[in-house]
Amino acid sequence: MGATQAPPVPQAPYGQAGYGQQPYGQYGQQVPGRAPGPVIDPQGGWGSQPQNMTNEQLQQMYNQPAAGPADTGRMTYDDVIVKTAACLGVLLAGAAVTLFVSMGLASMLMIVGALGGFVLALVNTFKKQPSPALILAYAGLEGLFLGGLTRILDGMFPGVGLQAVIGTLSVFTVTLVLFKSGKVRATPKAMKFFMIAMIGYALFSVVNLVLMMTGLQTDMFGLRSGWVGVAIGILAIGLAAFSLIMDFTSIEAGVQSGAPQRFSWTAAFGLTVTLVWLYVEIIRLLAILRGDE
Structure with missing residues (x-):
């Protein structure tokens, strides 16, 4: 299913070391068609009139609306x-x-999507500059994975796919509302707990996968069955929800610090990774609950 946490959007003010450009709002910088900021003339000082411009032209420029983030x-x-x-x-x-092919082909596409999505998740995570093509390719592969997974589980437990979609949208909405209200934040203490829980969850998942591959666990979800599976599922959904908080925090910091526009792709990639993870955990938990009925 790919990485569970994408790289954060750069939070340093645009123009600091690493970006190779001047900070936004630097005195003397002007945007065509927008009102200029204060002009520094080496000879005349503050407010000196630019050369070859009449008073009427200056007045027209100052009457233009101020340049916004999109303009800069x-x-x-x-x-x-x-x-x-x-x-x-x-x-x-x-x-x-995956809905318009045979079940056998859908299963194959699910495997291809899972493996390809995992590889591209790693590539996009460690790539210094965001690549829209690779990010969209990741989304497409994850679509194959989620589509195949949903078709298989929905065939076993009718309606579980729709329930998982509703659950994912609900968790996303509640998390966003809590973040906007300031009630939930990615504080250092919360981050520390998140990292400890993530390490434990990752180790459990690796052990469970090995047991399933070696045939020591024959259940559909391995160790993730019964009350243990429900408890692990609830924990995983909580971790994915907090990962959304981290994504929102990263986006907010990137916008406020004036990160370059291209890093909006990094933010979109992060949200997509987290939503995929959240959906997988929810549909797996629902399948476990339905299987125990």
């Missing part, structure tokens, strides 16, 4: 929303493919 190439919330929507659209398209 900075990351905005709208950028993140649009690019996240693009990722989810490609993901849904990939999932739809």
